[in-house]
Amino acid sequence: MTHSSSNRLPVAVACHANILVGEASIEALPGALDAIVEHGYSHVVLPPLDPAGTDAAALGRLINERGLNPITMAGGLSARADVGSADGEVRKAGAALLRAAVDFTVQVGGTQMNGVPYGVFGRPAAPTDPDAFSRSARGVGAIADYANERGITMTFEVLNRYETSVINTAEQAVDFVRQSESEHLRIHLDTFHMAIEEADMFAAIRLALPLLGYLELGQSGRGLLSTGVVDVAGIVRFAVESGYSGIFGIEAFSRSILPAGASDMLAIWRAPYLSGAELAADAARVIQRGFDLSRG
Secondary structure, three states: OOOOOOOOOOOOEEEEHHHOOOOOOOOOHHHHHHHHHHOOOOEEEOOOOOHHHOOHHHHHHHHHOOOOEEEEEEOOOEOOEOOOOOOHHHHHHHHHHHHHHHHHHHHHOOOEEEEOOOOOOOOOOOOOOHHHHHHHHHHHHHHHHHHHHOOOEEEEEOOOOOOOOOOOOHHHHHHHHHHHOOOOOEEEEEHHHHHHHOOOHHHHHHHHHHHEEEEEEOOOOOOOOOOOOOOHHHHHHHHHHOOOOOEEEEOOOOOOOOOHHHHHHOOOOOOOOOOHHHHHHHHHHHHHHHHHHHOO
16 A cells, blocks of 8 residues: 655655654554655655664565655764774775665665764764875765665765764865765755854855755754754755755654663753654644745
8 A cells, every 4th residue: 555645845855763763663663654754754764774684675665655765874883894994904894884784775765875974973082183084085985986876875964073073064074075086975964963063054055055965954952843043944945045956854852762772872861852743743844934935
């Protein structure tokens, strides 16, 4: 049976699965996917999943039969698998991990892979030195080319200073793409991180726009998009008026939904919302308002 939404949003928008459900399992996802469809979203973002331990075909069918498109997330780099490492074997292990994520994206039926492919996620102990930045850029660029050959657009997310020291701003992201030597690598900006790192969010979007492949909308407190310091409707309006034609995304996290381990890793110490469906509905209204403003 194929599900569809009669109230599809006027722009392509992805809803992160963890907004509604803690685990992206075959058993837990159906209700969350139905709510995502109901509120007009075109894509669902999956959290990082183990390709070897996930039935990609079954997961893809679950998503596709509802008329949604999956976006996967690369990640999981470590001290033993990191494309920016000075150790060649560690770089090879990191590249293998990322290629497996691309292959999984193909298997699940996706056409875009987001995530943090350039380094280890977590509070950094020191700045990233220029040589490591360049090694990472070249390694990620090679994976972006590998992904493109398989019909996958690869993006990398710009994070705040508490989660990485590799890339914190749109300016650094543009330099990362330049050093990657790939024509296919794209930037993923997130307003939650931009609210911490960017002096001017609108200028950052303008700078990244030619390379921007994903614009994620997240509030300062990780809760409802209609509350907080980020002018989400204004961001949507500006992006549309500036000619952005890629996918928007929404992201929020609540300790009442996300498992304790993931909440700890992301520093989600409280519950900024209780109902993922209500958050998705609220976000859809904010995005629609931003789009309407762009049309005068």
